Amino acid sequence: MVTTEECARELLEVVPLVMRDIRTQMRSTRTPDLTVPQFRTMVFVDRHIGASLSEVAEHIGITLPSASKLVDDLIKNDLMSREEHPEDRRRVSLAVTRRGRTILEASRERTLTYLSERLDETSQSDKEAIVEAMKALRFAFQKQKTNI
Amino acid sequence: MVTTEECARELLEVVPLVMRDIRTQMRSTRTPDLTVPQFRTMVFVDRHIGASLSEVAEHIGITLPSASKLVDDLIKNDLMSREEHPEDRRRVSLAVTRRGRTILEASRERTLTYLSERLDETSQSDKEAIVEAMKALRFAFQKQKTNI
DNA sequence: TATTGTTATACTCTATAACTATA
DNA sequence: TATAGTTATAGAGTATAACAATA
Numbered sequence: 025m026v027t028t029e030e031c032a033r034e035l036l037e038v039v040p041l042v043m044r045d046i047r048t049q050m051r052s053t054r055t056p057d058l059t060v061p062q063f064r065t066m067v068f069v070d071r072h073i074g075a076s077l078s079e080v081a082e083h084i085g086i087t088l089p090s091a092s093k094l095v096d097d098l099i100k101n102d103l104m105s106r107e108e109h110p111e112d113r114r115r116v117s118l119a120v121t122r123r124g125r126t127i128l129e130a131s132r133e134r135t136l137t138y139l140s141e142r143l144d145e146t147s148q149s150d151k152e153a154i155v156e157a158m159k160a161l162r163f164a165f166q167k168q169k170t171n172i
Numbered sequence: 173m174v175t176t177e178e179c180a181r182e183l184l185e186v187v188p189l190v191m192r193d194i195r196t197q198m199r200s201t202r203t204p205d206l207t208v209p210q211f212r213t214m215v216f217v218d219r220h221i222g223a224s225l226s227e228v229a230e231h232i233g234i235t236l237p238s239a240s241k242l243v244d245d246l247i248k249n250d251l252m253s254r255e256e257h258p259e260d261r262r263r264v265s266l267a268v269t270r271r272g273r274t275i276l277e278a279s280r281e282r283t284l285t286y287l288s289e290r291l292d293e294t295s296q297s298d299k300e301a302i303v304e305a306m307k308a309l310r311f312a313f314q315k316q317k318t319n320i
Numbered sequence: 321t322a323t324t325g326t327t328a329t330a331c332t333c334t335a336t337a338a339c340t341a342t343a
Numbered sequence: 344t345a346t347a348g349t350t351a352t353a354g355a356g357t358a359t360a361a362c363a364a365t366a
Contacts, residue, residue: 026299032287034306035190036280040208042183042313043191044233051358060188061333077348085192090334092349097332114342114347132184139180142312150308151174157305158182160298164290165190199334209356225325238357240326245355262324262365 035161049138050131058131061086061094062103066120066128069104074117076109103127183309197286198279206279209234209242210251214268214276217252222265224257251275 047060058066061084068083069075081091095118098104103124109115120128143151195208206214209232216231217223229239243266246252251272257263268276291299 026303028288028291031299031302032284034303038306038310039190042187045313136180140176143176146308151179153301153304154179155174155182156301158186160294162186165193
């Protein structure tokens with residue numbers, strides 16, 4: 025019998041451990057690479073072409089000013105583009121540039137390779153548990169936040 | 173059949189999502205609270221009284237200068253203490269103060285409560301998968317890094 | 321010489337507050 | 344008035360490089 029509390033305790037111990045590893049890996053390559061928030065932003069915009077800044081902020085879970093600056097830096101590096109929304113001039117319409125997509129893919133591949141190496145000795149049943157756990161966590165943590 | 177690659181892909185999508193939530197929650201309370209790295213540092217030192225700065229840096233996964241500053245701020249806030257190591261004057265001997273332990277426990281409780289709410293609707297079998305997954309991930313990601 | 325730590329400097333990520341432009 | 348976004352400012356967390364003290 026696994027209690028919710030035990031589950032929470034494990035998450036609080038292990039998630040930062042894994043996250044630290046992902047972050048360090050993404051920052052440690054020689055080639056021009058992306059930080060985790062930059063990576064997540066680009067993945068989102070790549071999947072939602074024409075997304076607004078508010079949508080990015082909400083999805084990534086940061087404030088609008090933070091998102092503005094994050095996107096600004098990506099645009100300065102020619103990884104994303106920002107245009108006026110055709111139907112509402114207050115909004116921006118974001119997209120990943122060709123260069124951005126190339127770098128995004130390279131970054132993703134490097135990180136997946138790294139993670140795969142980490143998981144190399146993990147048993148089949150543990151891998152299944154990980155995939156099931158991730159699905160459950162995605163559901164639990166993607167639920168609409170009220171943001172009061 | 174779950175491939176290692178699928179497993180890695182899920183981790184890369186979901187771990188940052190959960191981590192963001194934990195981070196936001198820890199920073200959002202009114203009472204004097206801890207950031208995630210501060211929390212992790214204090215948990216480690218609390219479990220390893222007399223730990224050196226190098227040990228903290230290695231465990232948390234940051235550089236020595238970063239650890240030095242992080243600990244510095246904790247000491248300024250009277251959450252930790254730093255003394256000379258009795259047998260090697262180059263080393264420091266870290267400990268959590270009484271005040272620090274109080275705040276650490278309060279912060280842990282708040283975060284666990286928050287996470288438990290998030291996991292409220294998670295099924296028993298999914299909770300089991302999460303606990304098993306966390307154990308596997310702890311093993312996979314705690315392995316000695318070469319730090320070349 | 322090697323190890324332990326600190327200081328200097330810089331960049332990213334984040335926030336809140338105040339603002340502009342458009343609807 | 345309400346919404347979308349930017350700018351100003353500040354603080355935490357991180358890094359690399361250069362340094363000091365001790366072993």
